[in-house]
Amino acid sequence: MINPSVPATDQPWNRHEFIPMDHASPSKCSFSQLKGKTFVVKLGGSTLEYQRSVLQDCICLQILGANIVLVHGGGPVINEWLSKLHIPVHFEHGLRVTDAQTLNVVRMVLCGQINKEIATTITQLGGQAVGLCGTDGNLIQGHIADESLGYVGAIDTINPTLIRQVLDDGYIPVLAPLGLGPDGSSLNMNADLVASHLAGALNATRLTFLSNIDGIYNADGTIISELNEQQAQALIEEHVIRDGMLPKVHACIHALEEVPCVQIANGCTSHVLLHTLEDLPIGTKFVR
Numbered sequence: 001m002i003n004p005s006v007p008a009t010d011q012p013w014n015r016h017e018f019i020p021m022d023h024a025s026p027s028k029c030s031f032s033q034l035k036g037k038t039f040v041v042k043l044g045g046s047t048l049e050y051q052r053s054v055l056q057d058c059i060c061l062q063i064l065g066a067n068i069v070l071v072h073g074g075g076p077v078i079n080e081w082l083s084k085l086h087i088p089v090h091f092e093h094g095l096r097v098t099d100a101q102t103l104n105v106v107r108m109v110l111c112g113q114i115n116k117e118i119a120t121t122i123t124q125l126g127g128q129a130v131g132l133c134g135t136d137g138n139l140i141q142g143h144i145a146d147e148s149l150g151y152v153g154a155i156d157t158i159n160p161t162l163i164r165q166v167l168d169d170g171y172i173p174v175l176a177p178l179g180l181g182p183d184g185s186s187l188n189m190n191a192d193l194v195a196s197h198l199a200g201a202l203n204a205t206r207l208t209f210l211s212n213i214d215g216i217y218n219a220d221g222t223i224i225s226e227l228n229e230q231q232a233q234a235l236i237e238e239h240v241i242r243d244g245m246l247p248k249v250h251a252c253i254h255a256l257e258e259v260p261c262v263q264i265a266n267g268c269t270s271h272v273l274l275h276t277l278e279d280l281p282i283g284t285k286f287v288r
């Protein structure tokens with residue numbers, strides 16, 4: 001699991017801030033409590049340039065016995081490529097309108113570029129990763145969500161067998177958000193919704209969405225530290241929660257049914273994943 005060719009300074013345990021837990025406080029997470037726990041982490045496309053720090057944390061937590069599953073997005077990079085290719089970019093309620101040409105670009109960017117970059121970075125940092133997408137191993141099945149969105153999938157079932165196998169073999173699975181339609185063709189799926197359904201299917205202990213904001217903002221610009229479904233619905237109706245935050249909040253609400261800890265935090269801050277294990281207010285936590 002550990003790559004001896006990686007410089008010692010890059011190994012995650014060689015950082016003074018890696019003391020994230022207090023054994024005196026039962027509400028905090030101790031090292032022994034990590035063993036066998038499954039953490040699903042959604043790496044927002046808006047945070048990819050800060051991925052190194054998050055990936056170091058993932059390797060650290062895996063070494064301490066947790067099962068780490070990464071789901072990534074890539075919206076901004078897809079937009080860049082579509083613009084270069086003079087293909088229009090259009091979103092409806094945070095979901096990309098995806099025609100056949102757009103689907104090809106989405107698949108190339110998510111599976112060919114971003115997924116492989118993340119898996120390679122994990123390897124460079126001394127960990128082991130396997131890059132997959134939801135069409136591999138019959139992982140994610142869905143159907144066209146709404147004809148007006150084109151090839152966008154709503155998730156019907158998740159088959160986590162392949163992910164479990166990869167975890168058991170000591171790798172960090174890195175998942176790109178595509179899935180299979182009823183006819184076996186690829187569908188573009190929102191990465192937040194994929195992370196949410198996968199966390200449920202894996203009986204995950206935690207689901208952490210890393211984005212480019214400190215949490216969910218209220219109308220007055222303050223961060224909301226705790227949010228339940230009813231409050232979230234009210235903020236959606238008031239258009240305080242909008243755009244890319246819409247599928248994220250729907251994903252959080254869906255996950256709450258099965259996952260005990262669901263939160264949104266800023267993936268652009270240093271070692272945020274380890275900090276989410278501390279008993280400090282960080283980001284927005286969803287409560288039942």
Ligand SMILES: Nc1ncnc2c1ncn2[C@@H]1O[C@H](COP(=O)(O)OP(=O)(O)O)[C@@H](O)[C@H]1O
Pocket residue numbers: 043044045046047073074075210211212213215216217218240241242243244245246248
């Ligand atoms: N109430 C809100 N609080 C925070 N962010 C919001 C809110 N409503 C909309 N947003 C937008 O949602 C964005 C995060 O969603 P998205 O761009 O899809 O990120 P990611 O790529 O990390 O999934 C924020 O950058 C912000 O512009």
Ligand SMILES: CC(=O)N[C@@H](CCC(=O)OP(=O)(O)O)C(=O)O
Pocket residue numbers: 043044045046072073074075076078094095096106152153177188189190191192244
């Ligand atoms: C249907 C749909 O919208 N799919 C997304 C998939 C990537 C994603 O979710 O990326 P972020 O995490 O950066 O938002 C898209 O095409 O942008």
